[in-house]
Amino acid sequence: MYYQLYYKLTAGAYDLLDFVYFRNPGKSPRKAVVSCIGKKESVLDICCGTGANAIKIAKERPDAKVVGADISKEMLAVAKEKRRKAGAPNLKFYHMDATKTEFKDACFDKISMALVLHEMPEELAGRVICELKRLLKDNGELIITEWEPSKIRWQKLLFLPIHLMEPKSYRILLKKDLNAYFKTFGLEIVETKHCDYTKVLRIRKVKSDER
Numbered sequence: 001m002y003y004q005l006y007y008k009l010t011a012g013a014y015d016l017l018d019f020v021y022f023r024n025p026g027k028s029p030r031k032a033v034v035s036c037i038g039k040k041e042s043v044l045d046i047c048c049g050t051g052a053n054a055i056k057i058a059k060e061r062p063d064a065k066v067v068g069a070d071i072s073k074e075m076l077a078v079a080k081e082k083r084r085k086a087g088a089p090n091l092k093f094y095h096m097d098a099t100k101t102e103f104k105d106a107c108f109d110k111i112s113m114a115l116v117l118h119e120m121p122e123e124l125a126g127r128v129i130c131e132l133k134r135l136l137k138d139n140g141e142l143i144i145t146e147w148e149p150s151k152i153r154w155q156k157l158l159f160l161p162i163h164l165m166e167p168k169s170y171r172i173l174l175k176k177d178l179n180a181y182f183k184t185f186g187l188e189i190v191e192t193k194h195c196d197y198t199k200v201l202r203i204r205k206v207k208s209d210e211r
């Protein structure tokens, strides 16, 4: 509830985040996410916010079918305006709750969720991950972007506002053994890409006959 009000009030300024933290295209998590997407895949960007990942994927993978979904109408309004300017006919946005989307079972090759997990209390995060697993095809992959505090001194300073402002769930997630965590959902981390202030995890759905 607190976050819904937060994103309602900050939607117009949200993209400053990319301007401040993800300026270096070579080390941007946005680029790392796109590199995980194949040419003709069906892709969901869940909790897409102002559409940074969804729009980049749709532009750089014009043959992919891309969907962005978010619970905040204000964030979606910014995303739709950006899509209009970018011109991305292969991208649709939907107003949806990530815990109970209206998509069919096993309909996406890839699902991206960026900078979201650390904001969710354990129980809510668990419900979202279960829902995303339902939506993934058998060989599908979840692509999670999460904060990773930098060891470089000046980056540490610039990251301080994020480090101080994020909720308790952020600190809990930082300490978590993510391999073990995702395993409990029948998911397996297959690659970690280290980017500016973040890491991008490629997480595979383990088929029931493999367990």
Ligand SMILES: C[S@@+](CC[C@H](N)C(=O)[O-])C[C@H]1O[C@@H](n2cnc3c(N)ncnc32)[C@H](O)[C@@H]1O
Residues within 6 Å of the ligand: 003, 007, 046, 047, 048, 049, 050, 051, 052, 053, 069, 070, 071, 072, 075, 096, 097, 098, 099, 113, 114, 115, 116
């Ligand atoms: C930190 S922003 C991340 C936005 C975007 N993924 C990015 O990388 O910039 C978190 C987003 O999650 C959305 N969100 C939070 N809970 C949600 C839920 N239950 N269902 C859908 N979206 C949700 C918020 O509205 C917000 O737009």
